[in-house]
Amino acid sequence: MAARTLFDKIWDDHVVETLPDGTSILYIDRHLVHEVTSPQAFEGLRLAGRKLRHPERTVAVVDHNVPTSDRSQPIEEAESRNQIETLERNVKEFGVPYFPLLSSNQGIVHVVGPEQGISLPGMTIVCGDSHTSTHGALGSLAFGIGTSEVEHVMATQTILQRPAKNMRVNVEGTPGAGVSAKDIMLAIIGHIGTAGGTGHVIEFAGSAIRGLDMAGRMTICNMAIEAGARAGLVAPDETTFEYVRNRPFAPKGEAFDQAVAYWKTLASDEGAHFDREVTLRAEDIGPTLTWGTSPETVLAITDTVPDPAQETDEAVKAQMQRMLDYMGLKAGQKIAGTPVDVVFIGSCTNSRIEDLRMAAQIAAGRKVAPGVRAMIVPGSGNVKRQAEEEGLDRIFLDAGFEWREAGCSMCLGMNPDRLTPGQRCASTSNRNFEGRQGPGGRTHLLSPAMAAAAAVTGCLTDVRELA
Amino acid sequence: MEKFVTLSAVAAALPEANIDTDKIIPARFLKTTQRTGLGKHAFDAMRYLPDGTENPDFVLNQQPWRKAEILVTYDNLGCGSSREHAPWALLDFGIRCVIAPSFADIFFNNCFKNGILPIRLPREVCDELMGDAQMGSNARLTVDLPRQVVIRPDGEEVPFEIDAFRKHLLLEGLDDIGQTLNHEASIATFEKRLDQDKSWLPTIHFD
Numbered sequence: 001m002a003a004r005t006l007f008d009k010i011w012d013d014h015v016v017e018t019l020p021d022g023t024s025i026l027y028i029d030r031h032l033v034h035e036v037t038s039p040q041a042f043e044g045l046r047l048a049g050r051k052l053r054h055p056e057r058t059v060a061v062v063d064h065n066v067p068t069s070d071r072s073q074p075i076e077e078a079e080s081r082n083q084i085e086t087l088e089r090n091v092k093e094f095g096v097p098y099f100p101l102l103s104s105n106q107g108i109v110h111v112v113g114p115e116q117g118i119s120l121p122g123m124t125i126v127c128g129d130s131h132t133s134t135h136g137a138l139g140s141l142a143f144g145i146g147t148s149e150v151e152h153v154m155a156t157q158t159i160l161q162r163p164a165k166n167m168r169v170n171v172e173g174t175p176g177a178g179v180s181a182k183d184i185m186l187a188i189i190g191h192i193g194t195a196g197g198t199g200h201v202i203e204f205a206g207s208a209i210r211g212l213d214m215a216g217r218m219t220i221c222n223m224a225i226e227a228g229a230r231a232g233l234v235a236p237d238e239t240t241f242e243y244v245r246n247r248p249f250a251p252k253g254e255a256f257d258q259a260v261a262y263w264k265t266l267a268s269d270e271g272a273h274f275d276r277e278v279t280l281r282a283e284d285i286g287p288t289l290t291w292g293t294s295p296e297t298v299l300a301i302t303d304t305v306p307d308p309a310q311e312t313d314e315a316v317k318a319q320m321q322r323m324l325d326y327m328g329l330k331a332g333q334k335i336a337g338t339p340v341d342v343v344f345i346g347s348c349t350n351s352r353i354e355d356l357r358m359a360a361q362i363a364a365g366r367k368v369a370p371g372v373r374a375m376i377v378p379g380s381g382n383v384k385r386q387a388e389e390e391g392l393d394r395i396f397l398d399a400g401f402e403w404r405e406a407g408c409s410m411c412l413g414m415n416p417d418r419l420t421p422g423q424r425c426a427s428t429s430n431r432n433f434e435g436r437q438g439p440g441g442r443t444h445l446l447s448p449a450m451a452a453a454a455a456v457t458g459c460l461t462d463v464r465e466l467a
Numbered sequence: 468m469e470k471f472v473t474l475s476a477v478a479a480a481l482p483e484a485n486i487d488t489d490k491i492i493p494a495r496f497l498k499t500t501q502r503t504g505l506g507k508h509a510f511d512a513m514r515y516l517p518d519g520t521e522n523p524d525f526v527l528n529q530q531p532w533r534k535a536e537i538l539v540t541y542d543n544l545g546c547g548s549s550r551e552h553a554p555w556a557l558l559d560f561g562i563r564c565v566i567a568p569s570f571a572d573i574f575f576n577n578c579f580k581n582g583i584l585p586i587r588l589p590r591e592v593c594d595e596l597m598g599d600a601q602m603g604s605n606a607r608l609t610v611d612l613p614r615q616v617v618i619r620p621d622g623e624e625v626p627f628e629i630d631a632f633r634k635h636l637l638l639e640g641l642d643d644i645g646q647t648l649n650h651e652a653s654i655a656t657f658e659k660r661l662d663q664d665k666s667w668l669p670t671i672h673f674d
Binding site: 016017019020021022023025027029036037039040043048050054056057058059064065077079080082083086097098117118120123128129130132143144145146147148149151152155156157158160162194195198199225228230249250251255256258259262294315316319412413414421431433434435436439440 | 482484485493495497498499512542543569572576577630631643654665669670
C-alpha cells in the first residue's frame with residue numbers, strides 16, 4: 001500500500017461508502033453536543049420522526065451560554081436559560097448522556113471531551129463548534145460542523161465529506177524563554193494566514209511540537225481553524241498514551257493495550273505525500289500577540305504596529321487602516337506598553353490546568369494593576385478543583401484576579417461576561433474579530449503567561465521581563 | 468429546503484476579505500432555538516449605528532440593495548465559527564447566492580444545507596461582478612445552476628464549478644439525511660465490522 005498520512009489512515013478507516021462523485025459517507029465515533037447549535041437539530045429529528053441513532057456515542061454539555069458566576073443562583077437571561085432548558089429536555093427525550101450545569105464534570109466541551117477520555121486517538125469526532133479541531137491533539141480526526149450536519153450525525157452517525165488535502169506544519173527546535181504553545185500557534189497563523197489551511201487538514205509535527213504536553217498540543221490544534229484548516233492533528237505518541245491512560249471513559253486493562261497497539265499504527269508513514277509543507281524554527285518565535293481583528297495579524301511583543309502605507313494592495317491597505325481605527329492603535333507605535341482594561345484567561349484554547357499554572361507563575365506575589373479587571377475561568381469543574389488543590393486559586397485571589405466557574409465566558413460574548421465598547425482586553429482566547437468579546441471590544445490574543453503579565457503591569461508586556 | 472434552479476436578482480458588493488461569521492451574525496443573537504428570524508440581525512455591527520438606527524452608508528441599507536439576493540465579497544468568506552446561524556441570517560434576509568474567490572470550509576458546507584448556492588470565482592471576476600452590482604437594479608445578475616453559469620448584465624456568461632452531488636441536492640431541494648439513510652445497509656455493515664475490529668472502543672453510559 002502507498003505511504004499514507006495520519007489523516008489518510010483515520011479517513012480510510014471510517015469510510016462507510018464513497019458515492020460516484022467522490023463524496024464519502026464517513027462514520028463518526030463521537031458526537032459532542034452543546035446548547036447553542038443543537039436545538040434546531042433535535043427539532044429536525046422530531047419533525048421528521050427520526051431517532052438519534054447512537055446516543056451512547058454522543059455526549060452533551062452546556063458551556064457557551066452559562067454564567068461563570070455563582071451557580072447557586074438561577075440563570076438571569078431568559079433566552080440563555082431557555083436554551084439550556086431546551087438541551088436538558090432534548091437529552092432526556094433522546095437518551096443522550098449529559099453533564100449538567102451543576103456537575104463537577106461540566107465545562108467547555110473541548111476541555112471535557114479529552115479530560116474524560118470521551119475523545120480518544122484514532123477517532124472521528126464532530127461537534128457543532130469550529131474549535132472541535134482541539135481534539136485533534138490526541139491524534140483523532142475532529143472537526144466542527146453546522147447544525148444541519150449535527151442533525152445528520154444524530155440521525156445516521158455519519159457525515160458526508162470529501163477528503164481534505166494534507167498539509168504538514170513542522171516546528172523544529174527548542175522554544176525560548178516565555179514561549180508556549182500559544183505563541184507557536186499565533187506565529188504559525190501569522191506565517192500561513194487565516195486561509196492558509198483552507199481545504200486541508202494540518203498535521204503538526206517537528207521536535208517543538210513533540211516536546212509539548214497534551215494541553216499545549218490542544219492549544220495548537222484548537223486554533224487550526226484560525227488558520228482555515230478543516231482540522232489539526234498531532235500523531236499519537238507516548239505523551240498521548242500516558243495522558244489517556246486511566247481517564248474515566250478510556251479503555252482499561254487489556255482493552256487499553258489493544259487500543260494503544262492500534263494507535264501506534266496511525267503515525268504518517270515515511271514518504272507519505274503532503275500537498276503542502278511548511279517549517280518554522282522555534283528559536284525564531286518570541287512571545288507573540290495579535291494587534292488587529294484577524295488572528296493572522298500577529299507580531300512579537302518587541303515589535304511595532306505595522307503601517308498600512310507600506311502596503312501596495314488597496315483593499316489590504318484599507319482593511320489594515322480599519323483594523324487600526326477599530327483597535328485604537330497607531331501605525332508604528334510599540335505594542336508593548338499599550339494599557340489594557342480587561343484580562344481574560346480561559347476558553348477552549350487556554351483554560352486547562354497547565355495553562356493556569358503558567359499564569360499563576362507570573363501572578364504569584366504580584367498584584368493586578370489598579371483599574372484592570374482580571375478574570376480566570378477554568379475550562380471545567382475538574383480543572384477548577386485541581387487548581388484549588390494545588391493552591392492556584394489562592395495565588396490568583398491574593399493577586400486580585402476573579403476566580404470563576406467553568407464555561408466559554410468572555411471568549412465569545414454570548415453570556416454575561418462581555419467587554420463594553422472601547423475596552424481593551426488581553427485574552428487567551430482564539431478570535432479577535434470585531435465585536436467578538438462584546439460590541440466594540442478590542443481583543444489582543446496571547447498566551448496565559450502574557451495575559452497574566454498584562455494583568456499585573458496594566459499593559460501589554462513582554463513576559464520575559466517578569467520572569 | 469427550497470430548491471435552487473435559477474436566480475435573477477440584484478447583487479450587493481461587500482468588497483472585504485475575511486468576513487467572519489461573527490460579523491455575519493454576532494454571538495449574542497445565537498440564543499434562539501429557531502432557524503428563522505435572524506435576518507434583522509444579519510451584519511448587525513455594520514448595518515446599525517450604536518444608537519440602533521440604520522447606518523445609511525452600509526450597502527444593504529440602500530436601495531436597491533435592500534432587496535439584494537446575491538452577495539459578492541473577497542476572499543475567505545464565512546471564516547471563524549461553525550454557526551449555521553450565519554447562513555440562516557443571510558437566508559432570512561433574502562440572500563440565496565454568495566460569490567467570492569474563496570470560502571471557509573464549514574460556512575461553504577452550511578450554505579448548501581440551506582439552499583444557498585456558494586460560488587467560487589477568481590478575484591478579477593469578483594471585481595467585475597462587484598462593478599455590475601454597483602449599477603443596481605438595472606444590472607441584475609442571473610445564476611443558472613443547471614448550466615453552471617453566472618450571466619452578467621451584458622450577457623457575458625461566467626462558468627463555475629460545483630460537485631455533482633451537491634448540485635443534485637440543490638436542484639431538487641433534497642434533505643441529505645434522507646439520501647444517506649438510503650445507504651442504511653452500508654452503515655449497518657460498517658457498524659458490525661467496527662464492533663469486531665475495535666472492540667476496545669468505549670461507548671458512553673452515565674449511571
